[in-house]
Amino acid sequence: MKNANQPEIKQEAVISVRGLYKSFGGSDVLKGIDLDVFKGENFVVLGRSGSGKSVLIKIIAGLLKPDQGSVNVLGLQVDQLSQKELQQLRLKMGFIFQSSALYDSMTIRENLEFSMIRNFKHLTSKEIDTAVIEVLDAVGLREKIEQMPSDLSGGQIKRIGIARTLILRPEIMLYDEPTAGLDPITCTEINELINQVQARYNTSSIIITHDLTCAKETGHRIAMLQDGNFQRIGSFDEIFDTDDSRVKSFFDYNFIT
Amino acid sequence: MSIRKTAVKLINFVYLAIRKYKSEDNLFSKRIDSFFEDTYHIHRFIARFFREIFQKPYEFREIIRQCYEVGFKSIPLITLTGFVIGIVFTKQSRPPLVEFGAASWLPSLIGIAFVRALGPLVTALIAAGKVGSNIGAELGSMKVTEQIDAMDVSAVNPYKFLVVTRVAATTLMLPVLMLYCTFVGLLGSYLNVHANELTSFVTFIESAFGSVSFLDVSSAVVKSVIYGFTIGIVGCYRGFNATNGTQGVGKAANRAVVFSMFLIFAEEIIIVQVTNWIATF
Numbered sequence: 069m070k071n072a073n074q075p076e077i078k079q080e081a082v083i084s085v086r087g088l089y090k091s092f093g094g095s096d097v098l099k100g101i102d103l104d105v106f107k108g109e110n111f112v113v114l115g116r117s118g119s120g121k122s123v124l125i126k127i128i129a130g131l132l133k134p135d136q137g138s139v140n141v142l143g144l145q146v147d148q149l150s151q152k153e154l155q156q157l158r159l160k161m162g163f164i165f166q167s168s169a170l171y172d173s174m175t176i177r178e179n180l181e182f183s184m185i186r187n188f189k190h191l192t193s194k195e196i197d198t199a200v201i202e203v204l205d206a207v208g209l210r211e212k213i214e215q216m217p218s219d220l221s222g223g224q225i226k227r228i229g230i231a232r233t234l235i236l237r238p239e240i241m242l243y244d245e246p247t248a249g250l251d252p253i254t255c256t257e258i259n260e261l262i263n264q265v266q267a268r269y270n271t272s273s274i275i276i277t278h279d280l281t282c283a284k285e286t287g288h289r290i291a292m293l294q295d296g297n298f299q300r301i302g303s304f305d306e307i308f309d310t311d312d313s314r315v316k317s318f319f320d321y322n323f324i325t
Numbered sequence: 326m327s328i329r330k331t332a333v334k335l336i337n338f339v340y341l342a343i344r345k346y347k348s349e350d351n352l353f354s355k356r357i358d359s360f361f362e363d364t365y366h367i368h369r370f371i372a373r374f375f376r377e378i379f380q381k382p383y384e385f386r387e388i389i390r391q392c393y394e395v396g397f398k399s400i401p402l403i404t405l406t407g408f409v410i411g412i413v414f415t416k417q418s419r420p421p422l423v424e425f426g427a428a429s430w431l432p433s434l435i436g437i438a439f440v441r442a443l444g445p446l447v448t449a450l451i452a453a454g455k456v457g458s459n460i461g462a463e464l465g466s467m468k469v470t471e472q473i474d475a476m477d478v479s480a481v482n483p484y485k486f487l488v489v490t491r492v493a494a495t496t497l498m499l500p501v502l503m504l505y506c507t508f509v510g511l512l513g514s515y516l517n518v519h520a521n522e523l524t525s526f527v528t529f530i531e532s533a534f535g536s537v538s539f540l541d542v543s544s545a546v547v548k549s550v551i552y553g554f555t556i557g558i559v560g561c562y563r564g565f566n567a568t569n570g571t572q573g574v575g576k577a578a579n580r581a582v583v584f585s586m587f588l589i590f591a592e593e594i595i596i597v598q599v600t601n602w603i604a605t606f
Contacts, residue, residue, distance in 0.1 A: 129478050151482075158480040169475035171467075183479035186382065236479070 080107045081140075082240055082272045083128060088137035090123055097123050099296030101137070105240075105272055110262070112275045112287030114307075119293050121276040122166070125242045128274070129163050130154050142239065159187060162233030162271075166245040168225045170217040176228055177213050180204070180235050187236070203231040206268070207261060223254035230261060234269065241265065241273040247282045259285040370562050374492055377485050384490050391494035395456050399502055402451055407506040410447060411513025414438065419521070428522070429532075435514045436533030440541050444507035446593060449552035452499060453585040457560040460491055461581030464564025465574040473565070488565065492557035499553030500546045507545075544600045551596070552589050559585045 083105040090098040097120035105111045115121045126132045128139055130146050139146040144157055170179050180200045184191065191199075204210040207227040217225060226246060233241065246262060247255040259282050265271060275286055283290050284304045291301040294314055300307050308315060415435055422428050464487060467473050476483040515529045524532075560581040567577035 126474075131474055131477065155480040155482070158478055161478070163475075163478040165471045165475060167471060169471040171472055171475070172470070182476075183481050186481050187479075232479070 081105065082107050082142055083274065084138075084140040085124075085128070086138045086140075088124070088127065088139065089135045090120070090127060090132065091135055096296055098127075098134075101297060103291070103298070105274055107272050108266070108270055110266055110273045110275060110286050110288050112277060112283040112290040113293055114277060114280070114283050114290055115293035116278060120296060121278075121293055122244050124293070125163070125244060125274055125276055129161060129242055130158070159236055160238055161240045161242065162236065162238035163242045164226075164229045164233055164244060164246060166248055168217075168229030170225060170228060170232070172217050175214055175216055176204075176209075176220075179217070179228065180232050183232070184235055199235055203235045206234060206265075207231045223250055223257065226250065226254075226258055227261065230265065234265065237269065239271060241271045243273060243275040243277075245276055245278070247277060247279045252281075255279065255281060256285070258282075262286045366566070367558075367562050370488075370565075371558055373484060374489060374558065377482070378489050378493065380485075382485070384486055387486060387490040388493050388497075391490050392498055394459075395452070395491075395494045396498035396501060399452060399455055399498075400505070402455060403448060403502055403506045404509050406447060406451055407444075407509035408513040410443060411435070411439070411510035411515075412517050414443070414510075415514040415517040431518060431522075432514075432524070432529045432532035433536040435511065435518075436535075436537050437541070439507045439510045439514075439533075440537045440545055442593075443510060445503050445545050445548040445552065446589070447510075448499060448503040448506045448549065449556065449589045450586060452495070452502065452553070453556050453582055453589060456495060457556045457581045457585045458578040460495075460557065460560030461563045461567075462574055462578035464488075464491075464561055465567030465577035466564075468565060468567045468577075469570050469573055484565075488558075488561040491561055492554060495557030495560075496550055496553040499556070500549040503545060503549040538604075540600065540604055544596065548593070548596050551592055555588045555592065556585045559588065 081104040083103070085101055085103040088098050088101040088103075089096070101124065103111075103124075113121050113124065123132060127134050128141060128146065130149070133147060141157060142160060144153070146154070146157070149157060170176075171182065174182065177200055180203065181196055184196050184199060188196075200213070201210060204213060207230055209224055209227055209231070212220060212224065212228070217228070220228065230246075241262075243262065247258050250258065262273070262275065263286060266273060273286075275282065277283055287304065289301060290304055290307050291298045292307055292315060293299070299312070300310065300315065310316070415431065418434055419428065419431060422431055422434070464473070467487070473483045473487070476486065511530070511533060514533075515524075515526060518524050518529055519526075563577040563581040563584070567573040569576075
């Protein structure tokens with residue numbers, strides 16, 4: 069899939085993390101993470117539950133403060149931005165939550181319009197409507213526009229979560245466990261959607277997952293996060309071409325060889 | 326020398342006592358820490374409200390929607406409670422007044438009681454239960470399902486959209502609900518008075534408001550504004566800081582009600598003292 073028409077990845081880092089440390093209640097979660105994500109790249113972070121994957125992208129999105137280290141996104145130092153500057157940066161950075169976090173008191177249309185109305189005040193209601201339809205078409209759920217999130221299936225909720233992010237035309241996408249809790253067929257559909265989004269909107273992405281199929285189908289580069297740091301970074305084959313028992317066991321568990 | 330030794334012993338004793346209470350397994354110490362942390366954070370939360378309410382963008386549409394949720398949807402409960410309290414209070418107050426030959430003072434007593442205390446306090450307690458728990462649970466649920474974080478990463482200020490609008494709505498609506506509750510309470514009282522003494526409505530209202538001063542009405546309105554602000558800010562604070570899934574949502578709603586009621590009683594005592602002090606001038 070992705071290998072057949074792999075996009076051109078420019079060696080221009082859109083996300084750059086250096087010496088990142090984070091702990092919670094005396095427990096060290098991240099211990100000196102270094103990371104570069106290049107323009108047009110899908111960068112997958114693999115790791116077990118509780119290994120700090122989600123913490124990493126929450127720090128990149130400015131939702132959590134690092135204890136130590138620097139996070140640079142699109143040339144801006146995230147932890148040194150004012151609230152207003154951070155909001156401006158977030159317009160260029162989409163975050164898809166594990167649970168999708170759709171606003172459950174709003175219809176799908178209102179979910180998609182919510183941020184657009186408040187951030188692009190010059191747009192007419194017709195233009196906003198067009199944008200809503202366009203992103204719903206992109207995720208194949210146009211007919212659900214007037215429904216409530218509670219009326220949708222798990223896979224549809226994930227798609228709407230992606231659509232809500234895409235409507236702001238971000239340069240960077242941060243996916244937190246995009247295939248968690250979905251059946252294998254829906255997982256494949258979500259993986260395809262991630263690749264389509266990358267190809268169509270030329271986004272750079274960090275994909276947090278513990279699903280090796282997702283990692284293999286979407287990732288241009290993969291990093292294995294264990295014990296608070298990246299143990300290995302490389303292509304899927306490079307990552308698992310090792311005798312390291314911790315990496316091997318992760319692979320064996322996923323594919324039941 | 327002996328004084329110095331005693332002082333050193335005393336300081337040592339206090340130091341050891343603090344260390345003992347600060348030990349990790351001391352529940353009392355944890356609660357004290359948590360109380361001071363809460364006090365600090367809630368003050369920052371309030372300061373942020375006053376900073377953000379005057380900054381653009383203004384969410385007028387959401388404020389109006391919240392006014393409808395807080396005000397209009399509370400009317401049935403306020404009507405029922407105010408009306409019943411009006412009837413019961415009149416019924417219970419009559420026998421002692423009759424005994425002293427002062428039955429004609431009943432409307433004045435009811436008027437003063439409702440305007441000065443019952444109207445604001447009953448409205449605030451009902452709103453703390455109904456509106457405060459609703460805000461705590463709604464925001465708590467949004468917090469634990471990451472909807473507040475989702476707003477944040479969509480470049481929308483969740484404090485402005487969720488907190489400022491709700492606190493503004495409770496602050497604006499409580500005085501209106503208080504006036505309505507006072508009116509309904511007086512209506513219930515009038516029905517009881519009319520059934521016993523055949524007093525006309527005009528006479529009843531004239532007697533009821535004859536003893537009520539401008540200071541009584543204005544202090545009732547000011548009280549309601551403060552109670553409304555308290556209910557809104559406590560509900561939002563508890564909801565915004567909810568943790569631990571569904572259990573945390575329940576706790577947030579519960580704490581919003583309990584803490585609001587506690588503050589309302591404390592504020593009532595302070596405001597009554599201040600009003601009495603002003604009245605003496």
